[in-house]
Amino acid sequence: QKEVEQNSGPLSVPEGAIASLNCTYSDRGSQSFFWYRQYSGKSPELIMFIYSNGDKEDGRFTAQLNKASQYVSLLIRDSQPSDSATYLCAVNKTGNQFYFGTGTSLTVIP
Amino acid sequence: GAGVSQSPSNKVTEKGKDVELRCDPISGHTALYWYRQSLGQGLEFLIYFQGNSAPDKSGLPSDRFSAERTGGSVSTLTIQRTQQEDSAVYLCASSLSGPASGQETQYFGPGTRLLVL
Numbered sequence: 174q175k176e177v178e179q180n181s182g183p184l185s186v187p188e189g190a191i192a193s194l195n196c197t198y199s200d201r202g203s204q205s206f207f208w209y210r211q212y213s214g215k216s217p218e219l220i221m222f223i224y225s226n227g228d229k230e231d232g233r234f235t236a237q238l239n240k241a242s243q244y245v246s247l248l249i250r251d252s253q254p255s256d257s258a259t260y261l262c263a264v265n266k267t268g269n270q271f272y273f274g275t276g277t278s279l280t281v282i283p
Numbered sequence: 284g285a286g287v288s289q290s291p292s293n294k295v296t297e298k299g300k301d302v303e304l305r306c307d308p309i310s311g312h313t314a315l316y317w318y319r320q321s322l323g324q325g326l327e328f329l330i331y332f333q334g335n336s337a338p339d340k341s342g343l344p345s346d347r348f349s350a351e352r353t354g355g356s357v358s359t360l361t362i363q364r365t366q367q368e369d370s371a372v373y374l375c376a377s378s379l380s381g382p383a384s385g386q387e388t389q390y391f392g393p394g395t396r397l398l399v400l
Contacts (some may be wrong), residue, residue, distance in 0.1 A: 205387060216374055216391040217326070261325065262391075265382045270339075271389070272314070275325035 196262030287392035308377030
């Protein structure tokens with residue numbers, strides 16, 4: 174079982190729609206959770222982090238964490254073509270290790 | 284500088300040669316990570332430095348890989364006797380503090396694209 178799992182996609186949504194990206198993790202003791210965006214040929218850039226159960230909103234982005242079910246999701250409202258990228262979920266396990274998922278490719282269709 | 288810097292940005296080498304990749308973290312960041320990303324793949328953890336503590340080398344794929352961090356700042360990743368399967372993007376990231384500290388958000392450098400012929 175992988176530490177962090179994401180659907181590789183590709184996920185396609187029309188412009189203006191809500192894009193929903195999901196991630197599950199295996200270590201129930203994981204404490205912090207991150208979403209990164211990676212454009213093709215570029216390095217990952219942080220979008221959001223979340224530590225507590227529930228929702229955290231930042232502009233068009235909402236991160237949702239459910240520790241009981243061991244999943245974290247990212248919602249992108251009013252999706253724009255510029256949101257087209259690969260989205261990486263990262264989890265800080267207990268201890269020093271960070272684990273990244275393989276990413277979900279998102280395409281926003283104009 | 285304002286962000287994490289890495290050099291060189293691109294490196295082409297011949298199989299069997301040694302290469303050194305450099306990472307200059309954000310000033311004041313005590314934690315430094317090295318990752319490898321192959322084409323279309325996720326990030327593979329290689330090594331983690333935190334302050335003056337012994338590094339976590341558990342992700343290094345073989346003894347051909349080693350890394351140093353001098354003075355708690357600049358880090359060098361060395362790959363000896365390079366193989367074609369070492370071709371990848373090598374990413375460095377730094378964070379203000381280590382995992383579970385509440386300040387562990389990682390900021391990535393632009394990466395070094397290594398091609399072994």
